[in-house]
Amino acid sequence: MDHHLPVLVVVTALVGAPLCILVRQPRVVWGLFTAITWSIAAMAVTLLLQVLSEGPVRYALGGWPPPLGIELRVDVLGGFVLTIVSGMAAVVAPYSLRSVEQEVDAARVHQFYAVLLLALTGLLGLTATGDIFNAFVFLEISSLATYVLVSLGRDRRALVSAFRYLVMGTVGGTFFLIGIGFLYVQTGTLNMLDLAAILPQWIDTRTSAVAFAFLTVGLSLKLALFPLHLWLPGAYSYAPSVVSAFLAATATKVAAYLMLRVFFTVFGQAVAFGELPVAATLPAVGLFGALAMSLVAVFQTNLKRLLAYSSIAQIGYIVTAASLGTQAGLTAGIGHLFNHAMMKGALFLAVGCIAYRIGSVRLEEIRGLGRRMPWTAAAIFVGGASLVGMPLTAGFISKWHLVSAILAEGQWGLVALILTSSLLAVAYVWRIVGFLYLRDAPSGAAPVREAPLSMLAPTWALVLANVWFGLDTRGSLGVATQAALGLLGGQP
Amino acid sequence: MTVETRVLFALLLPLLGVLGVLLARRRPNVREAVSLAVGASLFLAVASLVGPITAGADGHVVLARPLPGVALELRLEPLGVLFALVASFLWVVTTIYAIGYMRGHGEGHQTRFFACFAGAFFGVVGAAFSGNLLTLFFFYEILTVVTYPLVTHAGTEAARRAGRTYLGVLLSTSIGLFLFAIVWTWTVAGTVDFVPGGVLDGRADRVAASVILALFVFGIGKAAVMPFHRWLPAAMVAPTPVSALLHAVAVVKTGVFALLKVSIYVFGTDFLFSVPIREPLLWVAATTIVLASLIAMRKDNLKARLAYSTIGQLSYIVMGALLATPSASVGAGLHVVTHAFGKITLFFAAGAFLVAAHRTEVGQLRGIGRRMPWTSAFFLIGSLSIIGLPPFGGMWSKWLLGLGTLEAGEPWLLGVLLFSALSNFAYLLPIPVHAFFGEPDDPSSLEGVREAPLACRIAMAITASGCVALFCFPGPVHDFLRPVLSVGP
Numbered sequence: 001m002d003h004h005l006p007v008l009v010v011v012t013a014l015v016g017a018p019l020c021i022l023v024r025q026p027r028v029v030w031g032l033f034t035a036i037t038w039s040i041a042a043m044a045v046t047l048l049l050q051v052l053s054e055g056p057v058r059y060a061l062g063g064w065p066p067p068l069g070i071e072l073r074v075d076v077l078g079g080f081v082l083t084i085v086s087g088m089a090a091v092v093a094p095y096s097l098r099s100v101e102q103e104v105d106a107a108r109v110h111q112f113y114a115v116l117l118l119a120l121t122g123l124l125g126l127t128a129t130g131d132i133f134n135a136f137v138f139l140e141i142s143s144l145a146t147y148v149l150v151s152l153g154r155d156r157r158a159l160v161s162a163f164r165y166l167v168m169g170t171v172g173g174t175f176f177l178i179g180i181g182f183l184y185v186q187t188g189t190l191n192m193l194d195l196a197a198i199l200p201q202w203i204d205t206r207t208s209a210v211a212f213a214f215l216t217v218g219l220s221l222k223l224a225l226f227p228l229h230l231w232l233p234g235a236y237s238y239a240p241s242v243v244s245a246f247l248a249a250t251a252t253k254v255a256a257y258l259m260l261r262v263f264f265t266v267f268g269q270a271v272a273f274g275e276l277p278v279a280a281t282l283p284a285v286g287l288f289g290a291l292a293m294s295l296v297a298v299f300q301t302n303l304k305r306l307l308a309y310s311s312i313a314q315i316g317y318i319v320t321a322a323s324l325g326t327q328a329g330l331t332a333g334i335g336h337l338f339n340h341a342m343m344k345g346a347l348f349l350a351v352g353c354i355a356y357r358i359g360s361v362r363l364e365e366i367r368g369l370g371r372r373m374p375w376t377a378a379a380i381f382v383g384g385a386s387l388v389g390m391p392l393t394a395g396f397i398s399k400w401h402l403v404s405a406i407l408a409e410g411q412w413g414l415v416a417l418i419l420t421s422s423l424l425a426v427a428y429v430w431r432i433v434g435f436l437y438l439r440d441a442p443s444g445a446a447p448v449r450e451a452p453l454s455m456l457a458p459t460w461a462l463v464l465a466n467v468w469f470g471l472d473t474r475g476s477l478g479v480a481t482q483a484a485l486g487l488l489g490g491q492p
Numbered sequence: 493m494t495v496e497t498r499v500l501f502a503l504l505l506p507l508l509g510v511l512g513v514l515l516a517r518r519r520p521n522v523r524e525a526v527s528l529a530v531g532a533s534l535f536l537a538v539a540s541l542v543g544p545i546t547a548g549a550d551g552h553v554v555l556a557r558p559l560p561g562v563a564l565e566l567r568l569e570p571l572g573v574l575f576a577l578v579a580s581f582l583w584v585v586t587t588i589y590a591i592g593y594m595r596g597h598g599e600g601h602q603t604r605f606f607a608c609f610a611g612a613f614f615g616v617v618g619a620a621f622s623g624n625l626l627t628l629f630f631f632y633e634i635l636t637v638v639t640y641p642l643v644t645h646a647g648t649e650a651a652r653r654a655g656r657t658y659l660g661v662l663l664s665t666s667i668g669l670f671l672f673a674i675v676w677t678w679t680v681a682g683t684v685d686f687v688p689g690g691v692l693d694g695r696a697d698r699v700a701a702s703v704i705l706a707l708f709v710f711g712i713g714k715a716a717v718m719p720f721h722r723w724l725p726a727a728m729v730a731p732t733p734v735s736a737l738l739h740a741v742a743v744v745k746t747g748v749f750a751l752l753k754v755s756i757y758v759f760g761t762d763f764l765f766s767v768p769i770r771e772p773l774l775w776v777a778a779t780t781i782v783l784a785s786l787i788a789m790r791k792d793n794l795k796a797r798l799a800y801s802t803i804g805q806l807s808y809i810v811m812g813a814l815l816a817t818p819s820a821s822v823g824a825g826l827h828v829v830t831h832a833f834g835k836i837t838l839f840f841a842a843g844a845f846l847v848a849a850h851r852t853e854v855g856q857l858r859g860i861g862r863r864m865p866w867t868s869a870f871f872l873i874g875s876l877s878i879i880g881l882p883p884f885g886g887m888w889s890k891w892l893l894g895l896g897t898l899e900a901g902e903p904w905l906l907g908v909l910l911f912s913a914l915s916n917f918a919y920l921l922p923i924p925v926h927a928f929f930g931e932p933d934d935p936s937s938l939e940g941v942r943e944a945p946l947a948c949r950i951a952m953a954i955t956a957s958g959c960v961a962l963f964c965f966p967g968p969v970h971d972f973l974r975p976v977l978s979v980g981p
Contacts, residue, residue, distance in 0.1 A: 389667075391630035397558060403675045419668045426663050438644065471556040471564075 005047045006059045006072040006128050009082060012040050013121040020114035026101070029110045034093040036117065040124070041083075041090035048079035052482065058130065066130070067191035073130030077334065077483035081127045081257045084341050088249040089120050091345065095458040096242045099352055103154055103240040112152060116246070119145035123254045132180055132266065133190040135258060139176065139222065143169045146235075146243075146251060153238040161234030168231040172221030179214030182207050183266075195266050203271050212276055215262050223255035225319055226289025229312045236308035241352030244304060248311050249345035253337050256318050260334075263322070264487040273325035282323035283406075287417040290316030294424035298431070303351050303361040306428055307344065310387065313421060314340045320414070321402050328408055330484035332401035335477045339394035339469060343386040346462035350379040353451035353459060363431070368441030372448045375456050377436045379463045384429035386466040389422055393470040397477060495544045499551040499566055502537040502576070503617050505530055509610030517603040524591050527606050531584040534613065538576045545573050546972065552623065562684055564630065567623030569686070570976050571756070571825055574969065575749050576620035578829050579742050582836055583613060585951045589840055590733035592947030596847040599731055604641060609737075611638040616742045620749065625674045625684040625758065628750055629666070632714070635746055636662045642734045643727050654726040661723035662713045669711025673704050677758060680704070686753055688976065690760020701759070702769035708754045709773050714747025715810055716803045718780040724803055728795040732843025735795060740802055740835040745828050748809040752824055756976065761816040765900075774814050778908045780807040785915035792853050794842045797919060798835065801878065804912060805831045811905065812893050820896025825973045826966065827889035830877065833958040834886050837874030838920075840952045841867050844944035854923055858930035863941040865928075870952040872924035877959040879916045885962025888970075 016036040020029045051057055056075040060066060074082065096113075104112045122142025126135045147169065151162035184190060186207045187198040202208050217228070224232040232252075236244045263272045272278045290313040297309035318340065321333030353376040354369065355361050370377040386393035399422065406414050450456070469476045493501070509530035516523040541551065551568040558564060590609075594602055615635030622628040636659065644655035678684050680700060681691040692701055713720045727739045755764055764770060784804035791797040805827070812824025844867040845851045849860060861868035877884035880891075890909065897905040932938055943949065962969070 390633060391626060392556070392558070392564065400559060400675065403672075404679055407675060407679045415672065419672055422667050423664050426667065430659065438641065438647075471558050473558060473560075 002046070002050065004059070005043055005050070006057055006074050007061065009040055009043050009047065009086070010072075010121060010125045010128055012036055012043070013117050013124055017114040017117040017121065020110050020117065024110045026106060026109040029113050030093075030097050030100075033096070033113045033117065037086065037089040037093045037120070040120075041086040044079070044082040044086040047074060048076075048083050048479070051076055051079040052479070056486070067189050067194040070134050071130040071191055072128045073193070074128055075483070076479065076486045077257065077260065078127050080334065080338065080479050080483050081254060082124060084253060084338055085120070085123045085127065085250045088246060088341060088345055091458045091461055092242055092246050092349075095245075095349060095352070095455050098452050098454055099241050099356055102356060103242075104152055108152070112149070112240075115145045115148045116243070118142075119149060119246075119251075123250055127254055127257060130192050131190050132183070132192055132195065135261075136173070136177055136180055139255075139258070140173050142251065142254070143173060143222070146247060149243045149247075150235045150239040152243070153240050155238045157234065158238035161231075161238045165231040165235045168221060168228075172218045172228075175214050175218030175221065177218075179211045179218060182211030182214065186211065192261065192266050196268060199267060200271065203275055209276065212262075212267060212272075216259070219255055219259045219262065223252045223259065223315055223319070224312050225286065226293055226312055226316060229289070229293070232312055233305050233308040236311065236348075237302060237304040241348070241355050245345055245348035245352060248307070248348050249341040252311065252315055253341055256315065256322070256333075256337060259319070260322055260330075260487060264330075269325060269488055278323050279325045283320040283411070283414055286316040286318075286320035286323065287414050287421070288316075289313065290320070290421045291417050291424070294421040294428070297428045298424055300428070301363050303354070303363060303366065303432065304348070306363075306432070307347055307351065310425065310428065311340075311344055313425070314344070314387075317398070317402060317418070321405060324405060324409055326405060326409065327484050327488055328401070328405035330487060331477065331481045332398065332405045334483050335401055335473075335480040336398040338476050338480065339386075339398045339466075342394050342462055342465050342469060343383050346379060346383040346459060346466060347387065349455070349459040349462060350376050350383060353379075353455050356455060357448050357451055363435050365442075366432075366435050367439040368436075369448070370437035372441065373450050375460070376451050379456075379459050380436065381433055382463050383466060384432060386470065388425045388429050391470070392467065394466045394476070395470070397470055397473050401477070495541065495549045495551040495568075496553050498537055498540060499553050499568065499621060502534060502541070503566065503614070503621065505534045505537060506610045506613035506617060509613070510607050513603060513607040513610055520602065523603065523606060524587065527587045527610065528584065530610060531580060531587050531613075534617070535577070535580040535584055538573065538580050538617075541568060541573055542577070542972070545570055551621075555627075561682070562624065562626055562678070564627050565623035566618075566621040566627065567686065568621055569757075570972050571749070571752060572620040572622070574825065574972060575745060575828060576617055578832050579616050579620070579745065580613070582737055582741050582832060582955070583609075585954050586733050586737040586836070588947050589736070589843070589951035592945035592951075593733055593843050593847055594731065596945045596948070597731070599645070601645065601647075605645060605731070608638055608642050609734075612642070612738060612742060614638070616746060619746050622686075624686055625677065625754075628753065629671060629674055632670075632712075632746060632750060633663075633666060635714075635743060636666070639734070639738055639743060642738065643730045645731055645734070646729060651729045654729040657726040658723045661720055665711050665713030665720050669707045670713075671711075673707035673711050676700075676704055676707070686757035688757060688760075690756075690758055690763050692758060693760050693763035698766070698768055701763070701767045705759065705764070705767055705769055706773065708758075709751065709776070709810065709814075712747050712750045712754075714743055715751050716744060716747065716780075716806050717776060717810055718783060718803070721780070721784070721803045725796055725799045728799050732795070732839060732846060735799075736836050736839030736843065739799070740839050741832045744802060744806055745832060748806050748813070748824070748828060751810055752813045752821070752828075755813040755816060756821065761821065764814070764816040770814055770816075774811060774902065774905065777807040777811040777814060778905060780804065781811070781908055781912050785912050785919070789915060789919045792855055794845070794852060794854050794857070794923070795839070797854065798838055798842060801916065801920070802835055805835070805878065808890075808893055808909070808912075812896060815896045815900045815902065815905075817896045817899040819892045819899055822970060822973050823889050823892025823896055826892060826969060829969060830885040830889045830959070830962050833955050833962060834874050834877035834884070837870055837952055837955040837959065838878065840948065840955065841871035841874065844948045844952070847948065848944040849941045857923060858926045859932035859935075859938060860941065861924065861927035861929075863938055864943050866949050867944050867952065868924050868927040870956045871927070873956040873959055875916075875920035875924060878920060880913050883963045884959045885966065886959070887963060888966045
């Protein structure tokens, strides 16, 4: 049983999707969705513990041995990301009951959950796989499902956003596929470990360099690295709340994971940071993006859009940290992958609570909400503090590691960029807090009740996780360190 | 109770205060009683720590270990205990004053006011007891955030604009420079703990140490070293008790206290002496002292004048920290106390003029001494203490600072101190003199003006007697500080 965990994690979600269509009853479908996500989360945690104690798990699909057959391979990083993704799905599940009832047509609820499970399948699959073409397939499964999910938003602009996402996502996917094509032409294999073994002898060829460029740009589109981020604000702003929260916490993280795979497993640290100019370019690009997007976030009037721009900025941090190419940087990046999932998840869920009660997330409309929805507002306050990087929160731990990793490289300019963009984060978070607490409610506003418990509990679970992982980092940074060691140490 | 339990208790008391104030929001008398009770218990709790500290205990408490090698921890030393002691004592006095002021002035949102006040003391106590830079930073930031609603208390557009300046300057310096300095210290020294004798000696080269020191001096924006002083005059839109306690004592003193900690426990006075940038930074502090005095002379608004006076006085302490000689360090520590008592008296009096007579400008105070003799007399005492004349406490700290400049071989700084004392004379003393002996432009305007509420007068009497007491008995404070601060050349 344990032996089959890598594939079970993926297959459970995949089987769940058609089941939802068959069942149709909204409440039963929700129960099914919850059961599936919780069991996947349990499996992912088991898998992570197993990997931590026994080393990477390899699984040959259908008994076909690699490199011919498709191989699933989960190392510490993979287990960690699987845990993040499935954990977020599990947290979102109880939240989705009320939120989806309100935001999605009753006749379509079962389809919604089916598509959400497909998106989950894609994200889990691409994390678990050890085959680069297989990764592309799963990437597209999750992307296609996501286009549909975004288009289900109530706002009509959701359709345009979904279409824009579709176009840009497809371009990204295609670039990624072209990159894989070049690699295949050069090496004749698609298995990542096999590629890693064969590539070094061809690394001087232009084909390899071009393949690397295509893969990097394709993935940058998928993870919304500035300036390839244009699809993200719309997609996050107009999608149903559940989808925004789930996507913000997982989708770009998994794309970032894939980028790490390409850099460190397929090409290897020596190549990516020795032969190719990754360390010279990407950290600056990432941080410039962080700065620009934080600046844009300050001027947003829609809460979800504001958080979306902040997400792009945070992705910039992750890319920067990871593309330093050092162990400290990698640890910081992987740690931030986790911590950012916590904080953005919490914030998007809290914003979803507001949307649920007042039907709008415009800053003007949330004036004085701190008194009327105290728990939701407090969740935003703590989540925001974590985003800014207040000590005692997960965000501070991330920032501390990020800054010290960059300081260790002696890149003073980059540190200045980080600090400036943190200041901008203070500005936009403070704007939200100011509207929530320090403005009086608009006169004639309808009375508002606090969000239902089934939505508050998951939100606060994530908020408390932010505090917990700000105090005790063994579970987050400890694992991130091991994951970084695993990536740098080649294939143990 | 063990020392550790008492330390934790003292830290948590203000939080209890916040809770109590919020619970009693419908009954103002109970609410204010809670504030007073919590303030008094905090003072007693801190006072009970004095004995153990003198005996050598350190009351070490680890709150959490978020990073390998860096804990969120409290560790007592005399400087911090003294600061907490003064701040908590003045909190009690200010609460008495605030009851008279807030009610006399008919201010709204009083529950939020008293709750934030108590919350600010969570930050102050935490910062005073902090055992390393990270902990200090954490409580420093809490203090900034909690005091923001107090600054914008009036809720007007002007108050909000001032609030933006307040938050903008304090947060940007702390996150942009202070935090940077902390991380850098950590990268260089491998620790951010406060260790007597410092942690940077032998680990940081002179250039790195210079940059780090500059980052600390400018990054700790609460010390209001120019050019990062703009937040303090902006904060004067707050109700007077806030200006009095927070922006003459608690907040600004947290800033200079942090600098003293950095100078003594991170650099160590020996090493600080050899850091090349020390000299230019002394120039910056001296410039701040001179410029602030000059600006204060030109301000007609009483609170603005006092604010610039505070900026100048804070730089005395910054200077003392940078001089890094025994007398200068002890003098800086003592100046934290004496300036607190003097300046809070002045602010109390300024608030009393506002509440009782609705006067905010210096020019409007002529002749008011006949109607408000007590308030004017207290203002006189506060002024004399700030100038540094006997028989008031301000004299001793200035004396020690002056000695410090000579010990450090920087006699020109003595000149700066003298200039500043003269200018204090020029911009403070005319106010009470005119109040008593001047003729109002319009004699009828004094009709109906009565002395300030009793609560306000009691508070002023206590702080003014404090100024006198500090002159008569500076010994205990001095001896208390001596063991830590006398490590030096």
